[in-house]
Amino acid sequence: MKKAVLTVIGKDMVGILAKVSAMCASHNANVVEVTQSVMQEMFAMIMLIDISALNTDFSAMSDHFANLGKEMGLSIHVMHEDIFNSMHRI
Amino acid sequence: MLEPRDILETIRMIQDEHLDVRTITMGISLLDCIDPDIDRACQKVYEKITTKARDLVKTGEDIEKQYGIPIINKRISVTPIALLCAACKGGDPVKFALTLEKAAQTVGVNFIGGYSALVQKGFAAGDLELIRSIPQALSQTTCVCSSVNVGSTKAGINMDAVKLMGEVVLKASELTADRDCIGSAKLVVFCNAPEDNPFMAGAFHGVGEADCVINVGVSGPGVVSAALQKAGDCSISDLAEIIKKTAFKITRMGQLVAWEASQRLGVPYGIVDLSLAPTPAIGDSVAHILEAMGLEQCGAHGTTACLAMLNDAVKKGGVMASSRVGGLSGAFIPVAEDAGMIAAARSGALSIEKLEAMTAVCSVGLDMIVIPGDTPASTISAIIADEAAIGMINSKTTAVRLIPAIGKQVGDELNFGGLLGTGPVMRVNSRSPERFIARGGFIPAPIQSLKN
Numbered sequence: 001m002k003k004a005v006l007t008v009i010g011k012d013m014v015g016i017l018a019k020v021s022a023m024c025a026s027h028n029a030n031v032v033e034v035t036q037s038v039m040q041e042m043f044a045m046i047m048l049i050d051i052s053a054l055n056t057d058f059s060a061m062s063d064h065f066a067n068l069g070k071e072m073g074l075s076i077h078v079m080h081e082d083i084f085n086s087m088h089r090i
Numbered sequence: 091m092l093e094p095r096d097i098l099e100t101i102r103m104i105q106d107e108h109l110d111v112r113t114i115t116m117g118i119s120l121l122d123c124i125d126p127d128i129d130r131a132c133q134k135v136y137e138k139i140t141t142k143a144r145d146l147v148k149t150g151e152d153i154e155k156q157y158g159i160p161i162i163n164k165r166i167s168v169t170p171i172a173l174l175c176a177a178c179k180g181g182d183p184v185k186f187a188l189t190l191e192k193a194a195q196t197v198g199v200n201f202i203g204g205y206s207a208l209v210q211k212g213f214a215a216g217d218l219e220l221i222r223s224i225p226q227a228l229s230q231t232t233c234v235c236s237s238v239n240v241g242s243t244k245a246g247i248n249m250d251a252v253k254l255m256g257e258v259v260l261k262a263s264e265l266t267a268d269r270d271c272i273g274s275a276k277l278v279v280f281c282n283a284p285e286d287n288p289f290m291a292g293a294f295h296g297v298g299e300a301d302c303v304i305n306v307g308v309s310g311p312g313v314v315s316a317a318l319q320k321a322g323d324c325s326i327s328d329l330a331e332i333i334k335k336t337a338f339k340i341t342r343m344g345q346l347v348a349w350e351a352s353q354r355l356g357v358p359y360g361i362v363d364l365s366l367a368p369t370p371a372i373g374d375s376v377a378h379i380l381e382a383m384g385l386e387q388c389g390a391h392g393t394t395a396c397l398a399m400l401n402d403a404v405k406k407g408g409v410m411a412s413s414r415v416g417g418l419s420g421a422f423i424p425v426a427e428d429a430g431m432i433a434a435a436r437s438g439a440l441s442i443e444k445l446e447a448m449t450a451v452c453s454v455g456l457d458m459i460v461i462p463g464d465t466p467a468s469t470i471s472a473i474i475a476d477e478a479a480i481g482m483i484n485s486k487t488t489a490v491r492l493i494p495a496i497g498k499q500v501g502d503e504l505n506f507g508g509l510l511g512t513g514p515v516m517r518v519n520s521r522s523p524e525r526f527i528a529r530g531g532f533i534p535a536p537i538q539s540l541k542n
Binding site (some may be wrong): 007046058063080081082083087 | 093097098100101107151154158159343345346
């Protein structure tokens, strides 16, 4: 299974989880794991998504998420999990 | 399992601390383009580069998206052009420079390096023609970079070449005086030049290399500096540990990018260059790392010791993170490209003499240093000779990239823009080395034992 890490950081508001997961679904990316926390008014979510069966290429999806982030005033990043595995594991 | 803390650390490094891959450089051999007819040789060079590197920029951009890591430059290095000149008697070498420029623009890379000659042990056919054409070549192109290797630990120093290069550096500045003397900012004089260096302006593709390879240069002074600032008041041993761990992470990222690029392009992976390469951006400075260790300003007494520790720790952390390491590998100290160095040079805390001492313990040499425009060619040659001597005796790469600021004096500045930054004109010792430089000849190769 190829996975990517999706991070959402910004001011908490209604519908963040809904919009982000809707966009995952529209790209056929399955959400495998979610961890989120709201501290004071800051919202931070990390999602692990399965990207083996994407219906677009990775760059297009990454652009769509970046645009969604801009619309909602949040910082959204999608990065292939290999980068974290290589940087933080020996 | 991925830890949220690790994920957030990576994102912070990229977002706030300028972590990036500085360059993916494709090394291309042009040995099969050698032809006695210079126009036919140029045609073959153009075709080979534009075929091999056709997808380089696009692949770099795709990898950037996939991993969310900025890859600042996509570059090409080629076989030293003097080797191609050797076959074309009487042809104008500048034709090769124009061909490289056209090929670089066709494939969309930022720089192309290899307008070079290796003359540490003497001039072969083509070498002198190429060296004499460097000022013209650099003034007629924008992204071609040039380098000349004048010395090595095994061969000694070619003082005829050193003399010539002083004149060439000055001429390169003069011909581009209307463009902030940019010509000499694209020209490096080496001792012990590495054959697999991905960084400009000194990149070329050595003759011992494969036909085509991918080399990656990492960066990340901002990440190291941030880690040291967080460490607070701990001992130097603790700082060294922090730098090692940070360098490990930075290099792993470079290794991943190098591997991925090599897979996607179907080109063998060459090396990762473990370097801390600063940019003029605030928070991306090697000088600020030294200051975070406890110096009031870079250039203070203690700077050489701090830099030695930094350079060594970067290598120790990086070597374990990568399967193949090469290039220059270490901390860079280009004055004009580093916000902290610029500030130190402006305030007078940093002198050329101190920079020379620093080059004995770090990865390159006197890099991106702006000097008064009326500096005699013999003085430039003597600075090159001093720096080459440090490299030769210490079995390390040293390089000189000086920019004589035509019509300017100490107190003035040159502004190159972009990654090349801004350079305050630095004071040069005005005593003349004229007689020494005029002698010519060779400094014999040094003895490799009795090291004291």
